[in-house]
Amino acid sequence: MKKKVLLHVCCAPCSASAVKMLGKEYDISFYWHNPNIYDIEEYKKRKDAAKKYAASLGISFYEEDSFVYDYDNWLECGGETCGFCYAERLSKTAEFAKKNGFEFFSTSLLSSPYQKHELISTIAKEHAEKNETKFLYKDFRPAFYEGKNSLRSEGYYIQKYCGCAGSYKQQKARVCRHINAPKRDLNDKN
Numbered sequence: 001m002k003k004k005v006l007l008h009v010c011c012a013p014c015s016a017s018a019v020k021m022l023g024k025e026y027d028i029s030f031y032w033h034n035p036n037i038y039d040i041e042e043y044k045k046r047k048d049a050a051k052k053y054a055a056s057l058g059i060s061f062y063e064e065d066s067f068v069y070d071y072d073n074w075l076e077c078g079g080e081t082c083g084f085c086y087a088e089r090l091s092k093t094a095e096f097a098k099k100n101g102f103e104f105f106s107t108s109l110l111s112s113p114y115q116k117h118e119l120i121s122t123i124a125k126e127h128a129e130k131n132e133t134k135f136l137y138k139d140f141r142p143a144f145y146e147g148k149n150s151l152r153s154e155g156y157y158i159q160k161y162c163g164c165a166g167s168y169k170q171q172k173a174r175v176c177r178h179i180n181a182p183k184r185d186l187n188d189k190n
């Protein structure tokens with residue numbers, strides 16, 4: 001019999017690589033708790049996509065109350081200080097796993113090459129210990145692009161920024177810099 005793992009899912013595209021790498025060995029359930037996501041429309045889009053992906057695979061989808069979105073607590077993060085954000089999400093995942101008889105928990109945050117991978121793992125281990133449960137570590141990054149591209153080809157929503165208001169502003173600033181950049185002279189060899 002496969003072992004039960006509760007997978008915290010930050011979004012559908014990141015969960016695809018985790019499913020690919022854990023699916024053969026583990027009985028996966030999805031857990032949604034991402035109060036960091038700005039704004040409300042974005043929050044809904046990501047949650048709906050994750051839910052739809054779970055349904056397409058016949059995977060159970062659990063979530064905290066009917067709606068959890070917490071703008072105020074992420075006002076200061078600026079899209080850089082991510083420890084608080086990881087801890088908030090992974091502590092709830094560990095608690096839920098313990099309470100509901102999952103042998104392990106893990107997170108799709110380990111899929112993205114843009115996240116602070118080691119910090120996620122350290123924080124997850126801390127909360128596993130606190131809750132007397134087990135954190136299942138696996139580096140899902142090798143399957144990240146394959147997973148993301150396969151969901152994109154199936155028409156799933158793919159977000160353009162990490163989640164909080166700070167990361168949204170950073171992404172906007174990058175786009176603006178790109179738009180305002182002087183057009184390159186194609187004859188210029190420099």
Ligand code: SF4
Nearest residue numbers: 079082085162163164
């Ligand atoms: S950049 Fe991402 S991980 Fe970091 S605080 Fe913002 S939403 Fe959380």
